[in-house]
Amino acid sequence: MxxxxxxxxxxxxxxxxxxxxxxxxxxxxxxxxxxxxxVVTPWVVELLGKYDIKATFFMVGDNVRKxxxxxxxxxxNGHRVGNHTFNHMKGLSTGTMEYVENVxxxxxxxxxxxxxxxxxxxxxxxxxxLLDKHYRFVMWDLVTRDYSKRLCGExxxxxxxxxxxxxxxxxFHDSLRSxxxxxxxxxxxxxxxLEQGYSFKVFE
Numbered sequence: 445m446x447x448x449x450x451x452x453x454x455x456x457x458x459x460x461x462x463x464x465x466x467x468x469x470x471x472x473x474x475x476x477x478x479x480x481x482x483v484v485t486p487w488v489v490e491l492l493g494k495y496d497i498k499a500t501f502f503m504v505g506d507n508v509r510k511x512x513x514x515x516x517x518x519x520x521n522g523h524r525v526g527n528h529t530f531n532h533m534k535g536l537s538t539g540t541m542e543y544v545e546n547v548x549x550x551x552x553x554x555x556x557x558x559x560x561x562x563x564x565x566x567x568x569x570x571x572x573x574l575l576d577k578h579y580r581f582v583m584w585d586l587v588t589r590d591y592s593k594r595l596c597g598e599x600x601x602x603x604x605x606x607x608x609x610x611x612x613x614x615x616f617h618d619s620l621r622s623x624x625x626x627x628x629x630x631x632x633x634x635x636x637x638l639e640q641g642y643s644f645k646v647f648e
Contacts, residue, residue, distance in 0.1 A: 448587050449607045450564070458571055461581035462647070465611035471643045472612045474499035475584065477528055477560065479618035480507055480514035488618045488630070489521050495634055497644040499523050500582070501618065502560040505530030505550025515553075524646045526558030526582060527551055535566025544573045558582050558647060582647060585612040588633075590625040597628025604633040608642070 455463045465473060474492075479485040480503055492499055501518050503525055508515045518525060530550040535543055543566065547559065559579040561570075571581070586607045590600045608614065614633075616626055637644075 447589060448603050449585065450583070450587075455583070457568075458581060458583065460575060461583045462613065463583045464585040464609075464613060465645070467609070467611045470610050470641055471645045472608060472614055472637060473645055473647065474614055474616070475502060475526075475560075475582070476500070476616050476618040477502045477562075478507070478532065478622075479503055480511045480518060481619055482511055482514060484620060484623050484626070485511075485514045485618045486517060487627070488616075489517055489523070491631055491634075492523070493521060495638070495644075497634065498646045499644070500526055500558065500646055502526040502528040502558070502582070503550075503554055504528050504532050505546075505553050506532075508550070508553045524558065525554055525556050526560055527554050527556055527579070528560055529562055532562045534563060535561055535570050538570075540567060540569040540573060543567075543570045544577070547574060547579070548577075560584075580647075582613065584615040585609070586614045588614065588616050588629065590622040590629060591617050591619065592625075593621075595625065597625045600625045600629040601632050601636075604629065605636060608637065 527550050530546045533546050557580050560582050588600050588603050589595055
């Protein structure tokens with residue numbers, strides 16, 4: 445539970461971050477971390493297109509540098525993009541200015557005011573510096589744990605069904621590590637969420 449749905453005392457550490465959207469609206473926000481990656485990211489984009497769903501992709505700058513076609517594919521299909529640092533950098537083991545500069549390096553390629561820290565961890569000083577630079581922090585209300593080698597696709601899908609609620613920001617990963625679980629869970633999660641009456645939205 446602690447991983448899948450972050451408790452309120454942790455959310456309070458970053459009070460200006462988005463953890464959950466409107467609890468009175470039956471809508472969810474699909475997000476994908478760590479791409480863009482050949483094969484995986486295009487598969488996600490194609491699947492979302494079948495359902496006319498828009499999502500937000502929090503991209504690693506170095507992956508954008510290496511895979512510009514996949515980045516452009518996401519943009520061309522009307523999805524939002526966000527900054528996930530240039531090197532998937534861990535905030536707690538990095539100095540404040542080095543971290544902020546790494547985010548800026550990614551921004552030169554990604555061009556977005558949306559930011560999500562890798563692992564959801566960063567120093568308060570990093571948080572403040574990035575807020576001062578007008579980044580909008582997007583965290584999550586539900587982590588599917590599709591990246592976990594200890595879980596199978598059925599268990600990832602079960603996490604969605606168990607923890608989703610109105611306004612949930614749902615995190616999947618368009619990465620090689622998540623590929624197998626993602627291919628099983630994502631289409632089934634979308635079908636189930638639609639059956640439950642949820643709509644899909646992106647950040648304005």
